Amino acid sequence: MKVLSSLALLALVLLSGPALAVIETYQFSSPELEQRYQLLSSELRCPKCQNQNIADSNSPIAQDLRKLLYQQLEAGANDEEILDFMVARYGEFVRYRPRFGGATAALWLAPGLLLLAGIVVAAVALRGRRERASGGTTLSAEEEQRLRDLLDKTEKDS
Numbered sequence: 558m559k560v561l562s563s564l565a566l567l568a569l570v571l572l573s574g575p576a577l578a579v580i581e582t583y584q585f586s587s588p589e590l591e592q593r594y595q596l597l598s599s600e601l602r603c604p605k606c607q608n609q610n611i612a613d614s615n616s617p618i619a620q621d622l623r624k625l626l627y628q629q630l631e632a633g634a635n636d637e638e639i640l641d642f643m644v645a646r647y648g649e650f651v652r653y654r655p656r657f658g659g660a661t662a663a664l665w666l667a668p669g670l671l672l673l674a675g676i677v678v679a680a681v682a683l684r685g686r687r688e689r690a691s692g693g694t695t696l697s698a699e700e701e702q703r704l705r706d707l708l709d710k711t712e713k714d715s
Contacts, residue, residue, distance in 0.1 A: 583627045590630050597626055597639060600654070604647050 585591040598612035603619040611619040611626070622643070629639050640652065649655040657665050696704065 585627075586631060593636060594626060594630055597630075597636060598623055600640075600652065601626070601643060602651050602653055604651060610653065 583591075583594070585594065595612070599610050601611045601622060603609045603611050603614035603616055603622070605616040605618050606614045609619075611622045626639065629642065634642075643651050649658075655664065
């Protein structure tokens with residue numbers, strides 16, 4: 558019974574962590590701005606957390622970015638201006654979907670190139686296996702006839 562109550566207490570302590578997190582609330586001047594805020598905050602990556610967007614992160618820099626995003630939206634900046642500002646300040650890394658350009662071209666093209674390379678390697682491997690299975694050589698008509706004659710001769714001898 559004591560073990561069970563200890564486990565329950567431990568579970569309660571572990572599950573109460575998120576309740577201590579600071580959640581900012583902003584009063585938007587219109588529902589459209591709030592919707593844009595939600596969309597943009599889910600598209601911007603937290604520079605500290607690296608695999609969380611600023612909407613889900615509790616790091617201080619994510620809180621600052623959310624506040625900055627709110628201020629820019631209320632000031633009348635459009636989505637492109639906000640994204641350009643964030644990229645200028647934090648680099649293309651801050652976007653989950655970076656723009657296609659010189660530095661990010663490899664990121665966008667790599668999956669297709671790797672898939673193409675995999676298909677080529679698989680085709681070459683299958684072709685080599687097929688050639689090894691067939692002996693790797695083909696016989697001329699004269700050689701086939703000679704082989705048949707030899708096989709016939711060994712069948713008659715046995």
